[in-house]
Amino acid sequence: MAATHAPDAPRDRARTAGDDDGAVIRFDHVHKAYDESAPARRGRDDRPATGAAVDDLSFSVRRGELLAVVGPSGCGKSTTLRMANRLVEPTSGRIFLDGEDVTQVDPVALRRRIGYVIQEVGLFPHRTVGQNVGTVPRLLGWDRARTTARTAELLGLVGLDPARYARRYPHQLSGGERQRVGVARALAGGPPVLLMDEPFGAVDPVGRRRLQNEFLRVHRELGTTVMLVTHDVDEAVRLADRVLVLSRGAHVEQLAGPLEVVARPASPAVADLVGGGRTTRLLGLGGLDRRDLWPLTAADADAPRVPLTADLGEVLAELVGAPAGRVVLTDGGRDAGAADATVLLTGLRRLVDHTPRDGAVA
Structure with a gap:
């Protein structure tokens, strides 16, 4: 799969959760409790919890970006999404669409301005x-x-x-x-905004990847602001400009670019969610630079060819099957240099070292 952004310019433009520059959707201290009379539970770090599905949530979605919302089951992901178009009404707090408080407008008219895609599709x-x-x-x-x-x-x-x-x-x-x-x-x-709730979850793995590719192309062409809820961390990392990681009660654990979330989890909850597949996910988030490559030798004449725009995972896949343990990277149809496992490791280290450190929100 071709990277959404150039591999030598990692897809990580994250700022803090309080940064509202260019915000199209903004949640301002939003709270949602289905039963305010329910007894309080113990929350994270053994602190008292309210029992709310969403508790004091603030974040924004920037114009033209795809924000993926991930977290464990029951953390309030879908409730958060559905409050944006008032399929679920917030108990308190405010939600803004292009600066307009959505709780103050007609919900039917609001939904005609917001696209909505769900897992079951819901076609007539x-x-x-x-x-x-x-x-x-x-x-x-x-x-x-x-x-x-x-x-x-x-x-x-x-x-x-x-x-x-x-x-x-x-x-x-x-x-x-x-x-x-x-x-x-x-x-x-x-619509200026598209809300998506597990949109590809009911599709088989091959079809799911194909749909993801198609949707990335559509998103690039239209520039629609997208808020996507998914339980699949790989899907979030693959599609999103930024990833919002929630824990129970829709507490923000981290809001950052996918590279930041994978390489530098902001909390144990994020690390648990990312799990043991960190390196594999990182391979899909960056590529090699011309400066990384070895000079070509006569032995590289029969080496597999890989575009310089390929991500590290694609280079690794070709390296595994390369008889001499080297592949040739091409740029515009011309050989640019050779790569082996050492070069691949250099690219991976640079990717991690250059990860922005200011996108994490605990």
């Missing part, structure tokens, strides 16, 4: 694919020609030929195809 079974995608444009009062054109544009964007798919019904589609239609429907009205 009695409507065609085209009719499903055109749902929000019709509610917004678009005429038929504009709705049809937008539907065709979005189906094409998510990799579904409008001529083949627009007249089909959901039951005629595979799980991955239904998920693509769900994304197209969520984007049809041109």
